[in-house]
Amino acid sequence: MSFNKRALQYIKPYKTSFGTAIFFNVLYAIFNVVALAFLMPVLGILFGEEKDKIFTKPEFSGKIADLKVYLSEYSSYLMSEITATEGPIYVLAFSCILFIIAFFFRNIFSFLSETCLVDLRSGVTRDLRIDLHNKILELPVSYFTEKRKGDMITRISNDVNEVESNILNSIVEIIRGPIMIVVFVTVLFVTSMELTLFAILVFPIMGTIISLIGKSLKKSAANAQSELSNIITYVDETLSALKIIKIFNADEQVSGRFNQSINRYRKYLQKVMKKRALASPTSEFLGAITIGLIVFFGGKLSLEGNGLSGSEFIFYIATFYTLLDPIKKFSKALSDIQKGEVSAQRLFEVLDADVSIKDNENAKSIDAFEDKIEFKNVTFGYGDESIIENFNLTINKGETVALVGQSGSGKSTLANLLTRFWDVKSGEILIDGVNIKDIQLKKYRDLFGLVTQDSILFNDTIAKNIALGDANPNTEGIKKAAEIANAEEFIVKQPEQYNEGVGEGGSKLSGGQKQRLSIARAVYKNPPIMVLDEATSALDTKSEKLVQKALNNMMQNRTSLVIAHRLSTIQNADKIVVMESGKIIEQGNHEELIAQKGAYASLVSMQNFGG
Numbered sequence: 001m002s003f004n005k006r007a008l009q010y011i012k013p014y015k016t017s018f019g020t021a022i023f024f025n026v027l028y029a030i031f032n033v034v035a036l037a038f039l040m041p042v043l044g045i046l047f048g049e050e051k052d053k054i055f056t057k058p059e060f061s062g063k064i065a066d067l068k069v070y071l072s073e074y075s076s077y078l079m080s081e082i083t084a085t086e087g088p089i090y091v092l093a094f095s096c097i098l099f100i101i102a103f104f105f106r107n108i109f110s111f112l113s114e115t116c117l118v119d120l121r122s123g124v125t126r127d128l129r130i131d132l133h134n135k136i137l138e139l140p141v142s143y144f145t146e147k148r149k150g151d152m153i154t155r156i157s158n159d160v161n162e163v164e165s166n167i168l169n170s171i172v173e174i175i176r177g178p179i180m181i182v183v184f185v186t187v188l189f190v191t192s193m194e195l196t197l198f199a200i201l202v203f204p205i206m207g208t209i210i211s212l213i214g215k216s217l218k219k220s221a222a223n224a225q226s227e228l229s230n231i232i233t234y235v236d237e238t239l240s241a242l243k244i245i246k247i248f249n250a251d252e253q254v255s256g257r258f259n260q261s262i263n264r265y266r267k268y269l270q271k272v273m274k275k276r277a278l279a280s281p282t283s284e285f286l287g288a289i290t291i292g293l294i295v296f297f298g299g300k301l302s303l304e305g306n307g308l309s310g311s312e313f314i315f316y317i318a319t320f321y322t323l324l325d326p327i328k329k330f331s332k333a334l335s336d337i338q339k340g341e342v343s344a345q346r347l348f349e350v351l352d353a354d355v356s357i358k359d360n361e362n363a364k365s366i367d368a369f370e371d372k373i374e375f376k377n378v379t380f381g382y383g384d385e386s387i388i389e390n391f392n393l394t395i396n397k398g399e400t401v402a403l404v405g406q407s408g409s410g411k412s413t414l415a416n417l418l419t420r421f422w423d424v425k426s427g428e429i430l431i432d433g434v435n436i437k438d439i440q441l442k443k444y445r446d447l448f449g450l451v452t453q454d455s456i457l458f459n460d461t462i463a464k465n466i467a468l469g470d471a472n473p474n475t476e477g478i479k480k481a482a483e484i485a486n487a488e489e490f491i492v493k494q495p496e497q498y499n500e501g502v503g504e505g506g507s508k509l510s511g512g513q514k515q516r517l518s519i520a521r522a523v524y525k526n527p528p529i530m531v532l533d534e535a536t537s538a539l540d541t542k543s544e545k546l547v548q549k550a551l552n553n554m555m556q557n558r559t560s561l562v563i564a565h566r567l568s569t570i571q572n573a574d575k576i577v578v579m580e581s582g583k584i585i586e587q588g589n590h591e592e593l594i595a596q597k598g599a600y601a602s603l604v605s606m607q608n609f610g611g
Helices: 003-037 040-047 064-086 088-138 149-168 171-191 193-200 203-240 242-247 251-303 310-351 411-418 441-445 462-466 475-484 511-525 541-555 590-596 599-606
Strands: 372-382 385-396 400-405 426-431 448-452 529-533 559-563 575-580 583-588
Touching: 003 088, 003 171, 003 310, 088 149, 088 171, 088 310, 149 203, 149 310, 171 193, 171 310, 193 251, 203 251, 203 310, 251 310, 372 411, 385 411, 385 559, 385 583, 400 411, 400 599, 411 529, 411 559, 448 511, 462 475, 462 511, 475 511, 575 590, 575 599, 583 590, 583 599, 590 599
Parallel strands: 400 559, 400 575, 448 529, 529 559
Antiparallel strands: 372 385, 372 426, 575 583
């Protein structure tokens, strides 16, 4: 779908506001001309154009071609009548009052047109951010291994702001400009066709120059937005790694990288600002050239007796000069839209990204796990590199299966494949004999609980973190989950207990406390299958014991896939699978593998754990 069609999709829900704005802009343009027209009698009196007065009421011939002459003569007749009965001072005052009233309505309609577009601008901005956030939730985890977090933040914040300030703000002028140009040019043609044909020759030149500035602006804007993403990413990395930066005295290195990026951004931004600044004076200068030529050409015609009267000529110049403002604003709006289009395309790039992990057309619903999980000839890798190759494993209901092995052996990859964060390249994963790709994704994930090495908590209360995903949380259920997770002992000591906030990322809690809340969250969900990805590897010995106790409580009567770094935590597993380079090299229970004196026994020995 083209950029313009995508943009129109977001404007379509606000078509009423859009249509009303166009209506008020038409009235705005008309009252602009009417206001200037009421100056004509004033100018006639000031120029003393007695010879142009008509004292006999004119008659309309009925021909469209004669309409302009009839209206001109009738208005002159009307003014002559009023001047004769009331005097020139009355006509002067009356014309000035009408001029003020016309300008008042002109400005009222201007305000109303912009007010109508406030609904559109704020609505489109909101809709874009909602769609982007929903798309982030919809996209597979693999998408974010390639995209930086800072780049996503830039798109949902700064790029949406750029669209709002450059494209949506410009809609006012994009609507108003053409309407005013059409109305004013029509009036100019009616007033003097020769002068208008002469003046209109410069418009294509003006349009070409403004277009060239706009295209150049677009390229600079793209570079600036890309560099801003780098800046946000660097700030995010600095905040996340502050301790490491300080302890390794990397302040200068980190600040140097940031400074280089922000200086590049400044250069790109300077180019954007200079080119934007160039659009307005360029159009003004071209307008001044046109005005100068019109004054010369029109004055020459008047002096030769073929032109307009003094008051008509000044009205023409005033109308033409007023026309320059919408042309200037329209040209600036076109330049702004070129700049905003870069941000819009960056937004649509995310919105149009392929959701590779989604429901198949005939995906089934599943409500329970009854029998077993099977990995059949599973192969997976990034690009040309294979991480898992022809992997086969069966996990029966109620079993605890542990995956062990050196880093990079494919343990976490298997967990990600089972939970469908990624999809297998070949082979299949079956649940109760059904390929997981043929099960509705939401229903499938209802079967799983997940506890990872990094305790991911939200900046909310303890209770809401435990009941995550439940629209109607159960207080008793939350407390029971906390008890099973061995977390209640520290929760009750908090000032607000379950209503206590955990801080950003759980910053108000210790590592062991955060992990126990993560376990409580998994317990509260009460899924039949639990995936534990090195859930205790980041903890100290005391915290590990508390967490391990919580894990043991949680795994009772559940099917569990445990990825373990510390082998002491999985000695009671029903099956231990030893992996190397994406393949199984040993499997059995703890005693069987120790007896084999192979890779597992060697790993246990290295961790100083006796069999």
